[in-house]
Amino acid sequence: xxxxxxxxxxxxxxxxxxxxxxxxxxxxxxxxxxxxxxxxxxxxxxxxxxxxxxxxxxxxxxxxxxxxxxxxxxxxxxxxxxxxxxxxxxxxxxxxxxxxxxxxxxxxxxxxxxxxxxxxxxxxxxxxxxxxxxxxxxxxxxxxxxxxxxxxxxxxxxxxxxxxxxxxxxxxxxxxxxxxxxxxxxxxxxxxxxxxxxxxxxxxxxxxxxxxxxxxxxxxxxxxxxxxxxxxxxxxxxxxxxxxxxxxxxxxxxxxxxxxxxx
Ligand SMILES: NC(=O)c1ccc[n+]([C@@H]2O[C@H](COP(=O)([O-])OP(=O)(O)OC[C@H]3O[C@@H](n4cnc5c(N)ncnc54)[C@H](O)[C@@H]3O)[C@@H](O)[C@H]2O)c1
Numbered sequence: 070x071x072x073x074x075x076x077x078x079x080x081x082x083x084x085x086x087x088x089x090x091x092x093x094x095x096x097x098x099x100x101x102x103x104x105x106x107x108x109x110x111x112x113x114x115x116x117x118x119x120x121x122x123x124x125x126x127x128x129x130x131x132x133x134x135x136x137x138x139x140x141x142x143x144x145x146x147x148x149x150x151x152x153x154x155x156x157x158x159x160x161x162x163x164x165x166x167x168x169x170x171x172x173x174x175x176x177x178x179x180x181x182x183x184x185x186x187x188x189x190x191x192x193x194x195x196x197x198x199x200x201x202x203x204x205x206x207x208x209x210x211x212x213x214x215x216x217x218x219x220x221x222x223x224x225x226x227x228x229x230x231x232x233x234x235x236x237x238x239x240x241x242x243x244x245x246x247x248x249x250x251x252x253x254x255x256x257x258x259x260x261x262x263x264x265x266x267x268x269x270x271x272x273x274x275x276x277x278x279x280x281x282x283x284x285x286x287x288x289x290x291x292x293x294x295x296x297x298x299x300x301x302x303x304x305x306x307x308x309x310x311x312x313x314x315x316x317x318x319x320x321x322x323x324x325x326x327x328x329x330x331x332x
Pocket of ligand 1: 085086087088089090091092093110111112115140141142143167168169170171191195219220221222264265266267268269271272273274
């Protein structure tokens with residue numbers, strides 16, 4: 070049965086960047102629905118909230134359980150500790166989804182070097198660092214695995230609003246994905262990235278609500294004529310890349326953008 074390739078029973082998934090209502094949180098619930106044991110991780114500033122949201126996931130995951138961890142993806146020691154903690158808590162690791170990211174909407178000539186480098190540090194260096202530690206953990210374990218990164222529809226183009234640091238960092242995520250896919254392929258580890266269009270609302274896109282005309286335009290600009298709904302439009306493509314169903318896909322960018330990039 071082809072549907073059994075989407076069954077994650079017996080597998081452990083780590084999702085990084087799980088703010089309420091965001092794509093990472095949706096990913097964690099989708100993976101739990103598909104049968105995986107779940108570990109969620111986010112910044113220490115969100116930590117107070119994490120155990121109760123892990124408990125919600127544990128309810129979805131039944132007796133498979135869920136665990137909550139603190140991490141800052143810009144901090145090498147923190148990322149290394151995360152992987153140790155997850156393996157201690159769950160005994161193994163099969164899937165890593167990195168949804169951690171920040172956006173900066175600012176004209177290029179008002180953006181400071183510090184601001185630019187901060188965005189690159191989280192989105193690009195953070196993706197590489199999580200990928201590096203995930204790759205080490207998965208190859209040590211020796212049973213393959215899947216890593217899913219998050220870029221954007223603007224991975225290989227730019228958008229109509231000034232976000233030079235964001236666009237630059239997310240373009241880098243594509244080649245980090247391909248580079249890690251090349252090095253980890255011989256170990257049976259698939260590395261791909263999802264490129265979402267505008268999914269509204271999430272913590273990152275909530276501010277768009279202040280400009281309803283712009284928000285409507287983002288929807289109308291797609292072939293489907295609407296914005297992405299985090300509750301319904303993300304889980305399917307995520308589950309594909311996170312499951313054995315995508316066993317012969319690696320180094321790929323999968324656009325989930327209502328056709329935005331296809332015009
Ligand atoms: N929502 C969209 O329309 C959209 C479109 C394209 C790409 N994306 C990407 O999807 C991912 C999730 O975005 P979202 O819209 O769900 O936003 P979100 O703000 O809900 O999620 C981002 C998460 O990253 C975490 N994070 C930020 N800095 C971190 C750090 N240093 N260490 C650890 N965690 C950190 C945040 O706490 C949050 O949980 C991001 O990478 C974003 O760039 C989103």
